[in-house]
Amino acid sequence: MADKDLHLSQPSLDLGVPQWDQSTRRLDLGVPRWNQSTFIGRFKHFLNITDMRLGVCSDKELEDARNLLNKYRLGVEPPGTTEEQLWYAQKLYMSAFHPDSGQKQNVFGRMSFQVPGGMILGGAMLTFYRTMPAVVFWQWVNQSFNALVNYTNRNAASTITNKQIGMAYVTATSSALLVAMGFNSLTKKTPPLVARYVPFVAVAAANCVNIPMMRQQEVLHGITVYNEQGQELGKSKKAANKGIVQVILSRISMTVPGMCGLPIVMERLLRYNWFRRATWSHVYFQTLASGAILILMVPVGCALFPQKASIAVDKLEPDLREEIYNKYGNAIQRVYFNKGL
Known part of the structure; x- marks a missing residue:
């Protein structure tokens, strides 16, 4: 499977709150470790990925981190992989790979x-x-x-x-x-x-x-x-x-x-x-x-x-607002987007 099919940047329903899959007790590593709906949670997340020591991580370390996360998503991670190893791999991934494209970023722009x-x-x-x-x-x-x-x-x-x-x-x-x-x-x-x-x-x-x-x-x-389910509107x-x-x-x-x-x-x-x-x-x-x-x-x-910023549907452009209302009625009150950094 190609890397672009595996990267962890697809829109998420939970708006950045780490979850355990209740059936398998597996972590959702496609979202940050801390609750992103609170300032403290976002602060901990960015304190984690803006750590300047991450700038000297080698390409091999970064690729190993991405590969581990991809294997974990597929359920084929190495035996004995610990939760902390997974969180550290997520830290490396989120510090160096673009959240939308999954491409490795220029080290000076990270x-x-x-x-x-x-x-x-x-x-x-x-x-x-x-x-x-x-x-x-x-x-x-x-x-x-x-x-x-x-x-x-x-x-x-x-x-x-x-x-x-x-x-x-x-x-x-x-x-x-x-x-x-x-x-x-x-x-x-x-x-x-x-x-x-x-x-x-x-x-x-x-x-x-x-x-x-x-x-x-x-x-x-x-x-x-x-929308909340990550469906493009x-x-x-x-x-x-x-x-x-x-x-x-x-x-x-x-x-x-x-x-x-x-x-x-x-x-x-x-x-x-x-x-x-x-x-x-x-x-x-x-x-x-x-x-x-x-x-x-x-x-x-x-x-x-x-x-993952949001905006009320009634604040959108009239044509897009009308399109959403015609298709979903009042079921969607807010829409979400990546604001960038």
């Missing part, structure tokens, strides 16, 4: 790389914000990274061409640079603390452009919505817009404590002569502090909204 990637870029942007060349360079690098993450974690059911990817990248990067340069110019005569917020303003603005552009097919043509632009807004808010929330809190900490530390003289330590301090904050904030940001 959520497990968000902490080390964001740590390096956050530390650099917060340190090198004074000169225009430095602002331009680090915003360009950051938006290149964001574009890769957005593309890697897009809803794979919506295809996007290389031309559209290029346009999204150029538009988002340009917007970030324009905002950064404009805000940088405005802060020339302001208190030093205000100037330190240039990176955050630029990153927040770019996210508002980068994510919708990278997912423009969903904005233009809609995203596939399902059609495509909805309104569902796509809701998912994209949630992803934007999640991404911005990840950066708030570091990019808004560290500037205040830095200004206070600079009151001490020993810290002010040790300029070489500033980038290391801000980089490590950014990393420590992101270890918590990446799963918090991802957990703000359910991965």
Whole structure:
């Protein structure tokens, strides 16, 4: 049987609540280990799969994990396989394979790389914000990274061409640079603390452009919505817009404590002569502090909204709403979709 027939990404009826098959007492490993209808459950799940140590797992480890899960689904797992081995295999699978397509993701675009990637870029942007060349360079690098993450974690059911990817990248990067340069110019005569917020303003603005552009097919043509049983009902632009807004808010929330809190900490530390003289330590301090904050904030940001998002049927486009009512009556009140990350 081909891999595409075995991957664990089919829409699930239980909305992410792990279940035992009551007849065979076997785990449903196609859904997360923790209840995804609660924030705590989602936080535990994303804390699990955004573990930066997963980024150094070999291709063999990842393939072995997928193979074990596939064998378990078929009931032919190796004798003596433990529950913890299965949960660990699920952790590896969900950290590295796309939830829609089942394809292995680029290692730099995986959520497990968000902490080390964001740590390096956050530390650099917060340190090198004074000169225009430095602002331009680090915003360009950051938006290149964001574009890769957005593309890697897009809803794979919506295809996007290389031309559209290029346009999204150029538009988002340009917007970030324009905002950064404009805000940088405005802060020339302001208190030093205000100037330190240039990176955050630029990153927040770019996210508002980068994510919708990278997912423009969903904005233009809609995203596939399902009923509770995972049956496809059609495509909805309104569902796509809701998912994209949630992803934007999640991404911005990840950066708030570091990019808004560290500037205040830095200004206070600079009151001490020993810290002010040790300029070489500033980038290391801000980089490590950014990393420590992101270890918590990446799963918090991802957990703000359910991965399998929903929208009320009466909020859908009139034609799709009418089609669902004609076919199912009032039996379906909400529809579900993968909002992406």
